[in-house]
Amino acid sequence: MAGLNLPEICYLLFALLSGLLIGSFLNVVIHRVPLDRSIVFPGSACPSCGARIRAFDNIPLISFILLRGRCRDCDARISIRYPAVELLTGLIFAAIVWKTAPTWVALLEMIFAASMIALVFIDARHQLLPNVITYPTFLFALAASTVRAGWGSPIIYAFDFSLIFTSAQADFPVTRAAITGGVLLAIAVPGFLLIDKLDLILFNKYFEWEEMNEGASTEDRADADRRYDRLIGATMLLGLLCGIAWASSTLLLARDNMAAFENAWDGLIRASIAAFVAGLITWWIRAVYFYVRGFEGMGLGDVKMMAAIGAFLGWQGAFSTLLLGSIAGAIIGGIMAFRNRSGIRTALPLGLFLGAAAIFVLIWMDQGG
Ligand SMILES: [Zn+2]
Structure with missing residues (x-):
């Protein structure tokens, strides 16, 4: 592992953050495509109580931690799959930039x-x-x-x-x-x-x-x-x-x-x-x-x-x-x-x-x- 300089760290961080965001989108794809539902409309809702998910509760990874893995409205458990997909995508994106250069x-x-x-x-x-x-x-x-x-x-x-x-x-x-x-x-x-x-x-x-x-x-x-x-x-x-x-x-x-x-x-x-x-x-x-x-x-x-x-x-x-x-x-x-x-x-x-x-x-x- 050669020493990282500042631009390299920035690129890796940027890749990680993009991965978290894309991972959040992939969660929608993973949930809806097999059900033959549109991935664009309507916005995300809790699978248990159907309440719309607020924008500030939809931040990749962070929201899951802040909400302690539960829905704000009905307290139902949110599947660990959601933050897992986000984190995984972030890490894979960072690994790709690490390997291929930005x-x-x-x-x-x-x-x-x-x-x-x-x-x-x-x-x-x-x-x-x-x-x-x-x-x-x-x-x-x-x-x-x-x-x-x-x-x-x-x-x-x-x-x-x-x-x-x-x-x-x-x-x-x-x-x-x-x-x-x-x-x-x-x-x-x-x-x-x-x-x-x-x-x-x-x-x-x-x-x-x-x-x-x-x-x-x-x-x-x-x-x-x-x-x-x-x-x-x-x-x-x-x-x-x-x-x-x-x-x-x-x-x-x-x-x-x-x-x-x-x-x-x-x-x-x-x-x-x-x-x-x-x-x-x-x-x-x-x-x-x-x-x-x-x-x-x-x-x-x-x-x-x-x-x-x-x-x-x-x-x-x-x-x-x-x-x-x-x-x-x-x-x-x-x-x-x-x-x-x-x-x-x-x-x-x-x-x-x-x-x-x-x-x-x-x-x-x-x-x-
Ligand atoms: Zn709910």
């Missing part, structure tokens, strides 16, 4: 980590990895890997003549990269929809989504479905825009910025391959498990989550995540099964372990790897 690459990593935290806690509670999180995370991961590879490395910014020289000689296929990359980004989200449909046909499993909402009325269901369709539609449109942005900027700017665009192109291809391989391996495990055991041991959400992890962490990162996550899941699942004596059929939220492993790999992985 650059916008760290910002991309924070967004990815935030999405993993949401998935981990939702999976732990509901054994569910919602599409409204996995779809946008995948698109984000693909776009982030492209931009990071092209403009995130400090080498690109260093005033290095030899770099310009070699890149001018390099044979970068501008038109092909523009078209292929644009198509890749544009079809990423519809590709996820295709996986959903294909999986449905192959396994003929439809009930998962229904079970969740047994209590909900038909109108609530229709409302939630509409909101879900809108979100997926918006993500698709965003993917299309990313594709168009990539294609047009490559055609217009690549010839003058060969090195950056060549790296970005490389990043996009690597991310796509890693996502495909990570998703395929996970899906294969799902299929084998399904046929051997005769029930669904691993959800399709895990497959989509691993594709997103592959797109962001690359194939080495995805491989480490899968290995770490499975080992942790097997150990803890084994302990649980032993203690319950109910056999191995206890549903294990694998997404929980994959998400935790992905954050671990993100923080400990070789920089720029």
Whole structure:
């Protein structure tokens, strides 16, 4: 641990505080997304008595301590999960800035980590990895890997003549990269929809989504479905825009910025391959498990989550995540099964372990790897 100077301490503190605030927002996501409720409206309320939570009682971490973990109105216990998520997000954000230095690459990593935290806690509670999180995370991961590879490395910014020289000689296929990359980004989200449909046909499993909402009325269901369709539609449109942005900027700017665009192109291809391989391996495990055991041991959400992890962490990162996550899941699942004596059929939220492993790999992985 090298001595910290004042600016470094400020950056770390700032990351910690941002993490506490984002963690507070993640609590809303974790609570509402599985219930198919809007994360924007209405404001937060006590789950016990329904009283609106006042702004000054909504300060991350501090309010929980001041209120001694109880609702101001009805005295009901507030779940320890709320301050835990806030503190965890704060610490992870600080760790990312510690590792990556305060650059916008760290910002991309924070967004990815935030999405993993949401998935981990939702999976732990509901054994569910919602599409409204996995779809946008995948698109984000693909776009982030492209931009990071092209403009995130400090080498690109260093005033290095030899770099310009070699890149001018390099044979970068501008038109092909523009078209292929644009198509890749544009079809990423519809590709996820295709996986959903294909999986449905192959396994003929439809009930998962229904079970969740047994209590909900038909109108609530229709409302939630509409909101879900809108979100997926918006993500698709965003993917299309990313594709168009990539294609047009490559055609217009690549010839003058060969090195950056060549790296970005490389990043996009690597991310796509890693996502495909990570998703395929996970899906294969799902299929084998399904046929051997005769029930669904691993959800399709895990497959989509691993594709997103592959797109962001690359194939080495995805491989480490899968290995770490499975080992942790097997150990803890084994302990649980032993203690319950109910056999191995206890549903294990694998997404929980994959998400935790992905954050671990993100923080400990070789920089720029
Ligand atoms: Zn209350």
